[in-house]
Amino acid sequence: MIELAHVAFGYGKRQLFADVSLALNEGDFFFLTGPSGAGKTTFMRLCYLDLLPEKGSLKLFGNEARDLSRDQVALTRQRIGVVHQDCQFLEHLSVVENIALPLTVGGRDVPLGDMEELLNWVGLADHRNALPAQLSGGERQRAALARAVMMDPDVILADEPTGNIDWEMSQRLLTLLLELNRMGKAILLATHDLALIRQAKSQASTRVLRLAGGELQAAGVDL
């Protein structure tokens, strides 16, 4: 679904990746780790076409990224659910409207039953009509995850979705992601949370990738 081959990228003159390759396919569950500043967020931005590689090939659902028109980019993004590290809400809309936003802009109906279930699962049922600015950091992340999965995407990219969340709630979110993964969705989750990775490994076959020094490697088995 997402395929990077020999991708190079840097901001300005500063090279971040020289030669990165990865294939994320249906049913894959990958963790992305690495020190702060290694480029995890940048890697994700490449995957949802916010950035284009300088060299190498980046293919989404079989299409070369740099050949996509703006409309095709939009349609591709409708198949990728993203939890941004900084959440990215429309501050004038309520929580529930933000969660429904990908469906709204895609011209799709909002399945009310699913919305209700999802709001309960992420613990935001009581905050549905709040504005994003009225949420705590953890609540924002839960809302962002709800928005990412609401539109039933083929791929979910989550950038530290449990950064501000207590252990119990992050277990719930992991359960949700594992459930979606079992339905065939590809998941790439950037996190520093080793306990979360261990928890996931005990329940499903996941791979851990480590981004450091401009290279992407399979992490050791000691996790």
Add this chain to the structure above:
Amino acid sequence: MSAPGIDLSTNDIVPPSGFTARLTLFTSAAMAFLAVFAVALSLASTQLATRWSDAMARTATIRLSAPAGQVEAQTRAVLAALETTPGVASARALSDTEQQELLAPWMGTNLPIDTLAIPRLIEVVETAQGFDSENLRLRLSAEAPGAVLDDHTRWRRPFIAAAEHLKFIGLVSVALIGGAMAAMITLAANSALAANAQVIRVLRLVGARDIVIARAFVRRFSARALVGALVGAGAGVVALLLLPSVSGAETIFDGLGFSGSSWFLVPMIPAGAILVAYLATRFAALRMLGRMA
């Protein structure tokens, strides 16, 4: 329990913005107000031009006063001259009976016309192009010194030309008003888009195509332009209705306003405003979104 608030229509995906909203409302109201007068001016001058040119029958009269013995000879000379004058369709001398009938209202019926030195009247019918009266006068003074050309309605010609010109100015004004409105709304739309760069970024991240984002702005601006134009056109019509009536005098004031079938032009003004706003915003938004890529 239902989830209220998610029957979000796509125009709500951009936040309302006070400044551009007020600018659009005011502009379209002012432009619609002006458009009412431009249209009214065009209508009035069209009516005036038509009325005047209908009234101006394409006829002229030649009066011939000559000593009794020369009347017949000079009449023939005048008719001969007219026959070779370009722009004259036909000409004939009125008979004694016809002249008597013309005079009857003033002089009574038993006027001894043959004993009085009443001028002979010759009726000239012009072609559509008309004749050159100066040339004809010169010829007549040479060939029939007693003949006087009286082209009674010619003085109106410049007025008709002026009315036509006024109508043209009115139409140009309507076009300029539309253009100015398009320019103002384009500016307002551009500034709204620039102010919402972050909103546009989020919309794009969740997969909104340019046309979906543009439509949200277009709907907003068209709705505001419509409301503004309705208010402006309404005020313009009221102002026209308050104009004191001066009917009877064949002046520009006579037809200034709307009557009968010309009323259908009034709703055309808000309709035009919404069309202008729609096209201007759509064009501006798509171009701006292309640049913000």
